[in-house]
Amino acid sequence: MDTIALARAKWEEHGWGDVAEGMAAVTSVMRAQQIFQARVDDVLQPFELTFARYEVLMLLHFSSRGSMPVKKASGRLQVHPTSITNAVDRLEGAGLVRRLPHPTDGRATLVEITDLGRETALKATEVLNREVFGRPGLSPRRVSTLVNVLADLRKDSGDF
Amino acid sequence: MDTIALARAKWEEHGWGDVAEGMAAVTSVMRAQQIFQARVDDVLQPFELTFARYEVLMLLHFSSRGSMPVKKASGRLQVHPTSITNAVDRLEGAGLVRRLPHPTDGRATLVEITDLGRETALKATEVLNREVFGRPGLSPRRVSTLVNVLADLRKDSGDF
DNA sequence: GGCAGATACATGGACGTCCAGGTATCTTCG
DNA sequence: CGAAGATACCTGGACGTCCATGTATCTGCC
DSSP states (O other): OOHHHHHHHHHHHTTOHHHHHHHHHHHHHHHHHHHHHHHHHHHHGGGTOOHHHHHHHHHHHHSSSSEEEHHHHHHHHTSOHHHHHHHHHHHHHTTSEEEEEOSSOTTOEEEEEOHHHHHHHHHHHHHHIIIIITOOSSOHHHHHHHHHHHHHHHHHTTOO | OOHHHHHHHHHHHTTOHHHHHHHHHHHHHHHHHHHHHHHHHHHHGGGTOOHHHHHHHHHHHHSSSSEEEHHHHHHHHTSOHHHHHHHHHHHHHTTSEEEEEOSSOTTOEEEEEOHHHHHHHHHHHHHHIIIIITOOSSOHHHHHHHHHHHHHHHHHTTOO
């Protein structure tokens, strides 16, 4: 029983057929996010990480200096600066990152990845690659289609 | 600057090219959800609704008796029962639904939509149809593709 | 040089999600 | 019929997200 197909049928019954597919798209994206989030968090749990914290960690790992102001991380990950503050609080508690004063801008705080942070990031990535990214539940063609369609969506909404 | 394309490039640099597209897919879905959630919540704000509460309201509106046990709503919307309890608390506070004892099962609680609830649901749907579902930011062909691909994903993960 | 506005970050609160634990009720089986 | 297990719900807590607010610092203009 596909609950989204059911909802679409209801939309058509009520004379909203012209926007039923859009409704299905929005609802499907919501559900897909929930599915992926659960899979990813399941894999990351042994590392005491969540996807949000993992993203922060990888962003720092990939950065040239291994450190970055909160503001910049916020922009890169496209979340609110407070979400970064929150993630950094917990990552710092686990010893995976460290806060440093910015050398030239007294307002800014640098977040720097530690050696333990890099090590944890790589171990987590290995499992994530194998268990989630490597088996997304779709054929390679479908995966590429999904990425391309969502790129159009992101472009349309001003992401890039 | 497409942050997901950047991440994919990093994955390829590190020899993880075989799963880079899967990583892009997962990340894209996360971001798309964020985009849609923001649009929907923006439209629903004047009605003092969120998407979660809107979904509960529409589920009840479309049900044959206008009421449903918490457990059934939880299954239909594929969220934890506690999420329904939370949504119902707020909907009840706004007078849009009402809790009733289940006539035959003393454990269960029936959630029933009120007249004000139905009225609000229809008004909200009208704006949502026009502002979000009617302009999802993709061509009709792309929207259908997205729905179909995500249906495959949901099927693979046991949704139906 | 000094003040006004912009910027960076942290704090506190709201919301939705989930899990763990507890209570009440139903169902099943001896 | 009565006890054990299953089921439905609520409460309290954790987490991630956002917003509003406050504080410190920087920048630009007079």
